[in-house]
Amino acid sequence: MSDETCRVVRASVRAFDCAYARYTSEPFALGRMLAVREGRCLTFGVVTGSESGPDDPSRPLVPRGDAGQSAAAVMADNPEIALLLRTTLSVAICGHIDREVARPALPPMPPPLLAEVHAASDEEQVRIAAGGRFLVPLLANSAADDAVVAAAIRDVARAAGADGRPFLVAAGKELARLLKAEPSRLTSILRAVEPEP
Amino acid sequence: MTLRMEAVAAELPALIARHAETRAAAGAAIEGARAALRGWSDDPVAASARIERALAGGAVPYALAEDDPAAAFPAPAPGPVSVVGVDGSSITPDRFAAVRCYAVNTGHAVLPYGVALEPSLDAVAEVGLDRDLLEGAPDMRQAPRGLATSLLRDVRELERGAELALPALEAGDCVLLLDGTLLPWDLHTRQASDEALAPYRDRTLAALERLRACGERLSVGAYISASAAREVAASLGALAPPPPDAPPLTDGDVFRGLLAPGERSAIFRSRSSRPGRVESLLPGHEVAFCYLRIGDDVARVELPAWAASAAQVERLHAALADQCERCEGYPRVLQEAHEQAVISAADRRQFELLLARLAGDADIRERVNGKQQSKRRRTL
Numbered sequence: 001m002s003d004e005t006c007r008v009v010r011a012s013v014r015a016f017d018c019a020y021a022r023y024t025s026e027p028f029a030l031g032r033m034l035a036v037r038e039g040r041c042l043t044f045g046v047v048t049g050s051e052s053g054p055d056d057p058s059r060p061l062v063p064r065g066d067a068g069q070s071a072a073a074v075m076a077d078n079p080e081i082a083l084l085l086r087t088t089l090s091v092a093i094c095g096h097i098d099r100e101v102a103r104p105a106l107p108p109m110p111p112p113l114l115a116e117v118h119a120a121s122d123e124e125q126v127r128i129a130a131g132g133r134f135l136v137p138l139l140a141n142s143a144a145d146d147a148v149v150a151a152a153i154r155d156v157a158r159a160a161g162a163d164g165r166p167f168l169v170a171a172g173k174e175l176a177r178l179l180k181a182e183p184s185r186l187t188s189i190l191r192a193v194e195p196e197p
Numbered sequence: 198m199t200l201r202m203e204a205v206a207a208e209l210p211a212l213i214a215r216h217a218e219t220r221a222a223a224g225a226a227i228e229g230a231r232a233a234l235r236g237w238s239d240d241p242v243a244a245s246a247r248i249e250r251a252l253a254g255g256a257v258p259y260a261l262a263e264d265d266p267a268a269a270f271p272a273p274a275p276g277p278v279s280v281v282g283v284d285g286s287s288i289t290p291d292r293f294a295a296v297r298c299y300a301v302n303t304g305h306a307v308l309p310y311g312v313a314l315e316p317s318l319d320a321v322a323e324v325g326l327d328r329d330l331l332e333g334a335p336d337m338r339q340a341p342r343g344l345a346t347s348l349l350r351d352v353r354e355l356e357r358g359a360e361l362a363l364p365a366l367e368a369g370d371c372v373l374l375l376d377g378t379l380l381p382w383d384l385h386t387r388q389a390s391d392e393a394l395a396p397y398r399d400r401t402l403a404a405l406e407r408l409r410a411c412g413e414r415l416s417v418g419a420y421i422s423a424s425a426a427r428e429v430a431a432s433l434g435a436l437a438p439p440p441p442d443a444p445p446l447t448d449g450d451v452f453r454g455l456l457a458p459g460e461r462s463a464i465f466r467s468r469s470s471r472p473g474r475v476e477s478l479l480p481g482h483e484v485a486f487c488y489l490r491i492g493d494d495v496a497r498v499e500l501p502a503w504a505a506s507a508a509q510v511e512r513l514h515a516a517l518a519d520q521c522e523r524c525e526g527y528p529r530v531l532q533e534a535h536e537q538a539v540i541s542a543a544d545r546r547q548f549e550l551l552l553a554r555l556a557g558d559a560d561i562r563e564r565v566n567g568k569q570q571s572k573r574r575r576t577l
Contacts, residue, residue: 059536078523079308079316080533 006089006117008036011110014141016045016091018117023052023085025071031151033125033159034091038115041098043107044128045091046152048143052087059084091117092141092148095128104133122159129156129167132174139178146185149175150192168193219444226443230430230451233437238267244436249468251435258469259435260428263485263505265463272459272518273511277311279365280516282530283358284376285350286538288545289343290327295556295563297327299346300548303353304538305361306530310519312369320537321357344383348397351381355404362408362415372416372516373408376531379419379484379499385475398478405482409503416513417504420528424449424488424497428467448488449495456490459518461498463487464505489514491521 004024010017018034020027027050028034036043054061061081065074075082096107120128128134129152138144138152153171157164172190179186237244245261252259283305290297304320330345358373365371384398408417429448439446452462464487467476476483483502487510488495498517500510520528540548553563 056536077310078529079310080306080318080529083316083318084533 008111008113008115008117009088011113013106013108013110014093014137015048015143016043016093016111017088018091019086019088022087023082024087025052027052027087027089028119029151029155031148031153031155033094033120033128033152033155034089034117035120035124036111036115036117039112040109041096041107042124043093043111044095044097044120044124044134045093046138046144046148047089048092048141048145048148049090050087051089052085054084055086056084061085089117090143092138092144094134094138094152097124097127102127102130104128104130104136106137122161125156125159126163126167129171132167132171135171135174135178146188146192150189153189153193222440222442223444223446223450226439226446227450227454229437229439230433230446231455233433234267234429234451234455237262237433237436238265241266248432248435252431253468256469257431258428258467259431260465260467260486261432263464263466266429266465267455268463269456269460270462270514271457272461273515275310275515275519276512277369278512278516279307279309279312279314279368279371280374280520280528280530281358281361281365281371282306282308282374282376282528282534283354283361284531284534284538285354285357286540287343287346287350288540288548289346290330291549293563293566293569294549294552295561296552298324298552299327299330299349300324300540301346301350301353302538302540303350303357304534304536305357306533306537307361307365308530308533309365309368314365314368318533318537321353323353344386344388348381348383348394351377351383352397352400352404355381355401355408358417359404359407362411366411366414370414370416370512371411372418372513374517374520374528374531375417375419376535377419377421379417379501380475380479380482382475384478402479402482405479405501409482409501413506413508415504416509416516417500418513418517419499420517420531421497421499422494422527424495426486426497428486429465429488448497452488452490453493453495456488456495458490458492461487461489461514464510466502489517491518492526494526 004020006018006020006028008016009019016036028047030047030050032047034045034047064078093106095102095104097103098107135149138149153168156171157168160167172193175186175189179189241262248259248261283303285301285303287302288300290299300322302320302322305317307314307317309316327345330349354375358375362371362373381397381401384394384401386394408415425447427445427447430446430451433451456462464485466483466485481503484499485502485505486497486499489498498513500513517528520530523529524532556563
């Protein structure tokens with residue numbers, strides 16, 4: 001297994017966890033839509049969390065390195081450490097493609113364990129998120145907090161390119177519909193979606 | 198209740214007091230031994246001759262120094278090097294099992310420092326039937342359980358070390374570290390015939406030859422933390438007999454106060470006329486050793502005499518001091534090799550269950566044994 005390959009290590013129809021073979025300082029970002037292209041259908045999900053640490057919980061990582069030494073330099077000076085760490089991601093499922101039909105809904109079955117996990121292509125993101133409907137399964141997952149939802153919307157808007165603005169409008173409308181009973185949450189997400197001034 | 202704490206706790210203060218008395222008696226003996234070491238250092242030729250006269254031909258192992266016996270060498274700065282560590286763990290064939298099967302897990306760590314080599318942590322597992330350990334020499338059946346498995350594990354550690362050192366040398370200088378004694382001591386057991394032990398001896402020789410062929414760019418060391426060896430102390434005893442009531446000293450007792458943290462002693466060579474010494478079975482591969490102070494620990498470092506050139510010893514010393522600093526007093530590379538090799542109690546149980554299930558699938562049933570059954574059930 002390549003160090004850069006990420007594979008499913010726990011799966012349900014609502015969420016899955018995936019892990020890299022080793023530690024990576026640059027895992028898939030929060031809110032990034034990922035794709036599992038194995039199994040009965042293609043499964044798509046959004047990164048809701050990322051955790052790195054020792055593979056063996058009984059061997060905690062202790063701080064090492066001299067003052068001013070960068071993380072990369074400390075890793076290079078202690079070559080065993082990178083081999084004993086692992087990065088794991090948690091992913092909320094937000095859609096699937098079954099026989100070429102994109103559905104912003106939970107898949108009929110979990111993605112296969114040990115299936116490879118990739119970044120969804122721009123085209124796949126746009127298909128799954130069309131009209132903001134991927135927000136329905138996403139908001140139903142308690143792991144998808146405001147920051148995750150906002151990051152996911154921003155990422156799809158980037159993937160949509162010139163169609164990013166219409167997507168943001170549609171997603172905003174869908175959010176307003178889904179969160180009409182939670183105006184403060186709606187406001188929080190919309191503020192987080194807005195681009196930095 | 199297993200151990201009755203109230204009963205043993207009442208006896209502990211008296212035991213500790215007795216130990217304190219022993220330590221006090223040892224103090225005088227240690228001072229005497231250190232004075233003898235200084236005398237040896239002042240006139241090494243005459244003192245070595247006295248030691249030889251007193252101990253040569255006897256059964257007590259002793260040692261002679263290759264250089265000034267009282268010398269203390271500070272740790273050199275480590276240069277670019279790959280450090281390879283190997284350690285093994287094993288499961289002894291269970292005589293109650295349906296299929297008597299052993300497992301040997303040889304773990305390794307390859308850690309490059311300033312050389313272009315991929316680090317690696319891994320283990321190689323192998324299994325076999327107990328008769329595979331015998332190699333056509335059924336008298337090993339009479340040997341204690343685990344002896345053959347332990348021998349195989351020791352031999353595999355040396356072989357694995359040679360397998361890993363060769364590619365590491367392509368990237369630059371290399372230090373190979375083993376945990377425990379350099380040579381498998383069980384090679385000279387009297388509990389098995391020469392015929393039974395011959396395959397292990399031959400494999401050990403072959404691995405040592407491969408390592409020797411690597412040349413000066415390879416340093417080899419076997420690390421024994423808190424060693425209880427007494428060879429230097431025996432030599433000093435020949436120069437200045439210890440007080441009659443003194444407890445036997447270890448070499449560590451002698452060197453603890455002479456070496457500063459990170460320093461190593463002179464290189465010594467083991468001498469013994471004891472029949473069946475393991476070195477006598479491995480001609481050309483005599484053991485040299487030194488002591489290394491790491492914190493409060495005085496570790497014994499064994500190395501092949503052919504790997505005791507100044508450059509090889511300096512590289513070994515630098516790497517060991519650096520490795521121990523990285524891992525709170527024990528070589529990092531050996532700790533990681535151990536972590537790769539270790540077979541936990543849960544692993545052992547899983548192996549036992551898997552073997553029993555697969556044997557059962559083949560209609561081979563475990564013989565019912567009352568003691569084992571009783572231990573497993575533990576019913577009231």
